Amino acid sequence: MEIWRVNARRRSLLREATPKSWEKFGGRGLVARIMRDETPPTCDPLGPRNKLIFAPGLLVGHMLSSCDRISVGGKSPLTGGIKESNAGGRTGLHLTHLGIKALIIEDRPEDDELQIMVMSTDGISFEPAADVLGKGVYAAAEILISRYGKNTAIALIGPGGERKLSSAGIQNIDKDRSPSRIAARGGLGAVMASKGLKAIVIDKSGGEKPDIVDPAAFRSARKRYTEALMSHPQTRVYNDYGTAAMTMMASGFGALPTRNFSTGEFEGAERISGEMMRDMLLERAGDAQTSHACMAGCTIKCSNVFADDQGAGIVSPLEYETIGLLGSNLGIDSLDAIAGMNWIVNDLGLDSIEIGAALGVAAEAGVWEFGDEHRAMELLEEIRQGTPLGLVLGHGAAVTGRVLGVSKVPVVKGQAMSAYEPRAIKGTGVTYATSPQGADHTAGLTIRAKVDHLDPTIQTDISRSAQINMAGYDSLGVCSFGSFGFAVAPDAVRDLLNARYGWDSGDDILQKLGRTALTLEREFNSLAGFTSADDRIPEWMTIEPLAPHNAVFDVSDEELDSIFDWIS
């Protein structure tokens, strides 16, 4: 596998053999390794010294169910720390078929012109982007697909990325060519714009699947993993309800963020539940699908296609985090309204979590009223137009709170919390507080642990273990839901890696990968200026009790500071 190093100023490519010291890294871990090795941690995230990295996980390339995710990384303009954000879709798979272990985009063009970079077995070429500039992600992707062919992979930014908004992500087309698989968090879309790129098109014609050292062993491990995944009860739940199954679970714990995280109970919870959505989609039919896969080979198919009451598709997928942040967090209890907002946010190429949190803060400030879905849509259109208020919202919850004078802002390290209240699910609060990524449920969700989520004294171990595992899966390219399969068949991780690469990894390879990634990320952040003061839940959540449990976030600073206990 090769490293493709693109100089964005000269628009040139250098193809290098993978350095020995990077061989055992992939995905999130490889992002962390490269950032530590090559990027000054104090660099301006939108300046010439930051890098934008695309690194497929270690298991990517073989259409293993839920294992073809692409990690995108760099220094985050949202958090000021290291950022890895991963997505499904085709990008990871296609990069591996070009033999690419990591694509590293360096430096910055002299001018502000955005172009399209086309990658193929011949290398790279740059083409003008004039006809897609300013266009939403959906329209731009359609043009690019018609120009470059249906079999390409495309990673692109929307108008939000073009404006270098801190909530801008990078959208990837899925197996059905919908550009809805976003590496959403931390503003990497703004970094892509700073590198002069509107889109990256990957044409894998003539490329090949990565070599497998021991194909028989790989097939055997794959079989065990797939069977474990297929037989896991959670796979059934996600197939039926998608991630929206979480609405009632979070609500049951009093952890559904409601009206800018002011309560954990939402009177409209059932109306925005997975059960309600399933009933609606089954009834509506037409484009509606209760189950849909983002990556070829996925057996879970947790996605859906949300259609309107005429059966016309609105958005795919409608996810729980979006429902929580654009729904209950805004006092909005209509799935149709949420789906409409979600389409706009996607089309702008923005992170729906960050935007939902920003709108919640804006409502807290009195800019609009919770529940007024019409006005919420208008505010999203302000982001598209780039009005001053739109720009503020587009930079996320922390900037919105700062500008509008709101102290109750649900962020850690400048990044908005996901749809799990840290005062009600305190282990996830520990993850929010301490993850090098900023507040992020995918860095270590703890809601499924069979413990008292309100007890502050027992959360650190749970969060630590979740963070290590997730950093491991993110290094493999495995989706959170693929992890259900590996949890039942843990040997399969070891066996797949050893068969694929000829390694002799032990049983703890997942944890090794996870710890290594976290260690490198912590080092980077420390050199970037982060301290334990950044590993905290906002002060107001430690003071103001949350209904219905009247809980504050009270995991002690000592507990928080002990989380990465293997790092001296």
Next chain:
Amino acid sequence: MEIWRVNARRRSLLREATPKSWEKFGGRGLVARIMRDETPPTCDPLGPRNKLIFAPGLLVGHMLSSCDRISVGGKSPLTGGIKESNAGGRTGLHLTHLGIKALIIEDRPEDDELQIMVMSTDGISFEPAADVLGKGVYAAAEILISRYGKNTAIALIGPGGERKLSSAGIQNIDKDRSPSRIAARGGLGAVMASKGLKAIVIDKSGGEKPDIVDPAAFRSARKRYTEALMSHPQTRVYNDYGTAAMTMMASGFGALPTRNFSTGEFEGAERISGEMMRDMLLERAGDAQTSHACMAGCTIKCSNVFADDQGAGIVSPLEYETIGLLGSNLGIDSLDAIAGMNWIVNDLGLDSIEIGAALGVAAEAGVWEFGDEHRAMELLEEIRQGTPLGLVLGHGAAVTGRVLGVSKVPVVKGQAMSAYEPRAIKGTGVTYATSPQGADHTAGLTIRAKVDHLDPTIQTDISRSAQINMAGYDSLGVCSFGSFGFAVAPDAVRDLLNARYGWDSGDDILQKLGRTALTLEREFNSLAGFTSADDRIPEWMTIEPLAPHNAVFDVSDEELDSIFDWIS
């Protein structure tokens, strides 16, 4: 002397004897001591755990020339670190005559109502502020003076503070009752609003000058100091030209910030010089004054009253920093235009340095064109109206840069640089980078040092010594220009303190005070999460050369990190 501790939630007062451990502290040093002793460094600057402190300097209370300044402090909403901002006017003098060593305002009201706090020998009372809310500083001060009498001191916030803008300061009325003496930097006006205060009125009737242990020795030292000050050539310069004398000096060094710090040369420098201003004011007469004192007893009288061509007063004083930031930095070469903008900024209760820098960044982003003074005035009115763009600008240069997607932002620790280009006066760049206060020329200006200001290898010692001395003077309540007198008669500091308090300070008392204040400030910031990564000039200034010397800021990180070499 007493500590007056106000609880802003209960609107109650506790009068305490000064703790032994605080006795030797005053002004900036006392702010630092109190913040370290009582305030959690990670607190929300606008939350209940931050404190707003008014601490007169150690020499305040005796109408020593240029020695009655008030230090205001707390945790800064602009920098996120400790903040001390000092001002002339009456506030310091009046507090000492009530026997107050420090006024500490704690906690935060339940509601957002702003009130007026009246202080007298009877204690405190709170009164409704309805008739002054939303009013500019000038109109509000006039109402308050007519209500509370001409002999009161008043510290108040403007509409900017009411909106909790991060560039909001606290205005103090001067000896002639103009509310133009602003504790400008770091957003303390927003902190005052968070404590529910529009104004603090200090009625010193029945109060007394602070005791002097050895009046004869005090008189003698005072005489030596005053004579030294009067005979200093710089006193003459400031008397004639005010701080505007610096325009041509900075220009001569290629250090005049021009068009968002893009060059150090401004073709209109002479038109905004002190010499030009003096000629204009002498010709205009009427209200115009080339020399005016902000504090009773000042022999320097560096201020001025800027009048229009009919002789009608526009603003007093018009200072060099304002000329640099609202003038050359915005490509504006008309003193009349700058004075008009200055009046609005003052009336809003904002820091003209921060606002000038924010407007420069906005011009860089294409929001308006450099030099268009009419549009600049409109943008200032947007701040008054609280439009989204106005709020963004009012939060200062860093927020403006973030929202508008500009990387070339002249800030350190989130605070805008003053009107000395750090690439041309590198010692002052070292001060900007390393001062616990954020970029601030008053923390240690080096332009008068007789050295090569472009040589990166010799600046650290110069900045260190300037920072120590200034932190000392800020602890005494001495104005920067009073320091010219003490520089000639250094014994006078020691003798005045020993006579006033009965201490046995040695020759190095000024430096001791300075080092102690800086040490405490560094400790606070470190616990608040600051690291050496925060002690840096922005990356772009280390890469992009500045005309006319084509210099970058290239003092090494090692030099910067060695600045506080007495702190282990």
